[in-house]
Amino acid sequence: MDGTRGQIGGCRGAWVALLVLVLGGCAGEQTGAVLAPAAVRVPVEAPRVTGRDRAGDADHAKLVAAFGGEARAPAVTRLLTEITDRLVRASDRPDQAYAVTLLDSPVVNAFALPNGRLYVTRGLVALASDSSEVAAVLAHEMAHVTLNHANARSEMELRSALVSRVVADVLNDPDTGAQLKNQSRFALARFSREQELEADAAGVRTLAGAGYDPFAAGRFLTALNRATGLKAGTGTAAEPDMLATHPGTAERVVLVTRAARRSGAPGLGTDDRTRYLAAVDGLAYGDNPRDGAVRGRRFLHPGLGIAFEVPDGFTLENTRSAVLGTTGEGSRRLLFDQIEARDGQSLDAVLKATWNDPVDPAASETRELNGHPAAFTLSRGKDWTFRLAAIRLGDTTYRMIMAAKGAVDPDPAFRRWTASLNAVAPDEAAALRPTRLQVVQAASTNPDELVRRMAVPDRALDRFLVLNGLERGASLVPGRGYKIVVE
Structure with missing residues (x-):
């Protein structure tokens, strides 16, 4: 959660969608200010094309800033x-110019602009196991550029919008206009999915032509699927939305593997693993403490000067717009963010202004929490029960929401969570260190020794295996380098 200024919207539906859907494997992509709400969108972990032409340097600067700036990792x-x-030399358009930017974001993402700008996050670089896997991602994004996908999609979007508007406004038939608009959403989704599959196939051809292992595309997509599952807390990736712009990962793995077989047998291309590990050794991993950091069940933000701890069973994720949390089975969710409060506006009024559904007056109260003014309320929906609080620390107002599936009131856990919100101690803030990748040599075939050195909040073995492209039960190769996470 960073400190970008913005206005929190008051639509409960968007936040319910965020709580219920986003935590199934979607992040939102990152001091002392109000944050814009996270939009419900295609998971940021999924490599994608932006779908818009942002050719100017000013737009490039804005995009880079939105992802935390450029990462300082020269190697x-x-x-x-x-x-x-x-x-590029092996592609269908060797005359096309490209410029690649490494983004300082822990999310796993890559995308391309029509003008040849390529973007890769350090989160993606950390997940990849070798040069050929990153090359597979870059080849996919380059294919979007050479195949003119972004411009084709924009043209289709404009045409669909124009047809819907003409039918609704000019022909005075709003019902048919709305129907056409809904149909265009499915057509655009199908069009985008076809583009992704086309870029996958073209990317594998380029990958093989450049001498890289063409099977790396399937390996990286498998790692992406496993990483998404870990993030969701389920161990398996969530099913994709039918309107998502990417086909399901399993489908893509099958298709890119089929394309790789047409390019040659496994083992023919290079993966350049040794050099890749040397380059990523020391790369920043996970949250940057300047934007807040998750340490187990605790969230700390030195810049905002706050900290809190969530109840047992919750897994936390720090996104650009909010801190999100979920239990393993998904029956409880939580959200923490900043909200705008006008001068003189009471906290209960602030809370109601950012929540459109009815609240229970009998459950609403204002009182002090750890010496800070706070307002609390309850809202019951059809499928979820919500506890909400607005708490003012100094000049800043924070919102805390906990949702429980069904009619179960999450009040006991909610009270423990809200009571933990307080100023972060200076010594705790000073002790907060960023985590980074370290490449170490295996001393034996057993991964336990390296797993014990992983500075991660939970599931150290699973995270070690995903980082290194290994399956459960796999034996290490003594003397070979492997990535671990250290402070």
Whole structure:
């Protein structure tokens, strides 16, 4: 959760969607200010094309800033540039110019702009196991550029919008206009999915032509699927929305593997693993403490000067717009963010203004919480029960929401969570260190020794295996390098 100024919207439906859907494997992509709400969208973990032409340098700067700025990792940036140059020479458009930017974001993402700008997050670089896997992602994004996908999608969107508006307004038939608009959503989704599959196939051809292992595309998509499952707390990736712009990962793995077989047998291309590990050794991993950090069940934000702890069973995720939490089975969710409060506006009025559904007056109260003014209320929906609080610390107002599936009131857990919100101690803030990747040599075939060194909040073995592209029960190769997370 960063400190970008913005206005929190008051639509409960968007926040319910965020709580119920986003935590199934979607992040929102990142001091002392109000945050804009996270939009419900295609999971940021999924590599995607932006679908819009943002050719100007000003737009490039805004995009980079939205992802936390450029990451300071010269060795990684050099390697990404060399991989891109090698792919360009093997592509269908060797005359196309590209520039790759490494973004300082922990989410796993990559995307391309029509003008040839490529973007890769350090989260994606950390997840990949070798150069060929990153090359597979870059080749996919380059295919979006050479195949003119973004411009084709924009043209289709404009045409669909124009037809719907003409029918609704000019022909005075709003019902048919609305129907056409709904049909265009499905057509655009189908069009986008077809683009992704086309980019996958073209990317594998380029990958093989550049001498990289063409099977790396399938390996990375598998790692992406496993990482998404870990993030969701389920161990398996959530099913994709039918309108998502990407086909299901399992489908893509099958298709890119089929395309790789047409390019040659496994083992023919290079993966350049040793050099890749040397480049990522020391790369920042996970949250940047300046934007807040999750340490187990505790969230700390030195810039905002706050900290809180969630009840047992919750897994936390720090996104650009909010801190999100979910239990493993998904029956409880929570959200923490900042909200705008006008001068003189009471906290209960602030809370109601940011929540459109009815609240229970009998359950509403204002009182002090750890010496800070606070307002609390209850809202019952059809499928979820919500506890809400607005708490003012200094000049800043925070909102805390906990949702429980069904009619169960989450009040006991909610009270423990809200009571934990307080100023972060200076010594605790000073002790907060960023985590980073470290490449270490395996001393034996057993991964336990390396797993014990992982500075992660939970599921250390699973996270070690995903980071290194290993399956459960796999034996390590003594003397070979593997990635671990350290402080």
